[in-house]
Amino acid sequence: MLSVYTRHHPDCAKKDDSTYRRCRCPKWLDGTLPGRSGRFRVSAKTKSWEKAELVARKYENSALSGEELKPAKMPTVKEAVGVFLGDAEARGLAPATLQKLRGIFQVQLVGFAEESGVTFLREFNPRNLTEWRQTWKKEKELARKKKFERVIGFFWYCVRQGWLRENPTATMGRVIAKHVPTDYFTADEYKRIIDATYRLGEHAERSWAPEKRGIRIRALTELMRWSGLRIRDAVTLECARLVENKLMLYQAKTGTPVFVPLPPHVADLLRSIPPGLKPNPNYFFWSGNGLPKTFVANWQRAYRRLFKVADLHKPDGTSKRSHCHMFRDTFAVEMLLAGVPIDQVSILLGHASVRVTEKHYSPWVRARQDQLEKSVQSAWQGRRGETANAG
Structure with a gap:
């Protein structure tokens, strides 16, 4: 009456054999039912051949008893x-x-x-x-x-879910995105940004205390640069996470907290930060009200003004595109250039795997570059030895 068959995925090794039972492709039913004209074909809603056979028996028994077991409705x-x-x-x-x-x-x-x-x-x-x-x-x-x-x-x-036989995107080409190398702020560029926090009044667009805004954005900038926090995590940072001059970044899966030491002047700046328009004693920057996304957008607008005042340029004289995430990149790159192992940098950044860190920051791994230079130099020495022997 009803028989089971497999509708294989395009990448299944047994896609040419619809009677193959052991793959994890969707199982379907096909055949005829008593009292029903025409061919009956429906998804069994399972990837198990044995379960599909049980579903087939249910359809047959329902047809014999005069009850109609309707197949699942195709969703909109x-x-x-x-x-x-x-x-x-x-x-x-x-x-x-x-x-x-x-x-x-x-x-x-x-x-x-x-x-x-x-x-x-x-x-x-x-x-x-x-x-x-x-x-x-x-x-x-x-x-x-x-x-x-x-x-x-x-x-x-x-x-x-059994709603589709095949994935309609399987034959579509993938979207190609060029990998843009990680950019960061050099020491001179970072100094220009910090200096610009003292001159925000030159481009003030609001009347609320430009000097306070300068101190607050300077504290946030120093926090992101020396902790590697993303802007969302930095602007919603709780005061309790600063212990002496160490900042708790996050709680590891093992339950052990991960701390990063902050320069004393950064920790002092955070402790003495002036309150915002709606201060909350539990947070350095956030009021605790509203969506963090909205608060982050407000700070990003402030940083656009700050970068305008800093007026950074590339070596060729063109304007340098700057954004808040580059403070986190600066933290990572400077650590790697100082010789900190990439697995330790990965822990501080909170990446799920060191592969994520390698994907974005591998060009800046000093140990790898040093090894490449030594390998090239040793090749030179070997070549000079062969030349001397030939002479």
């Missing part, structure tokens, strides 16, 4: 996105990640589907998804690359 795009986002929230993803996923799928993908007349999930194909991707022109290369990776993950989720 909105329904599939809703389930996907609900699962992402249940997995405990960070609020910032959830916000990005909602923007991509709940706003952009669903909006594109409505404009294109796509109602059901199965109506997506490489052609209309390529058309959607072509509308991402305003986003930068790396943003498009990461966005497409999330789209691929969404459709693989739909395949695992």
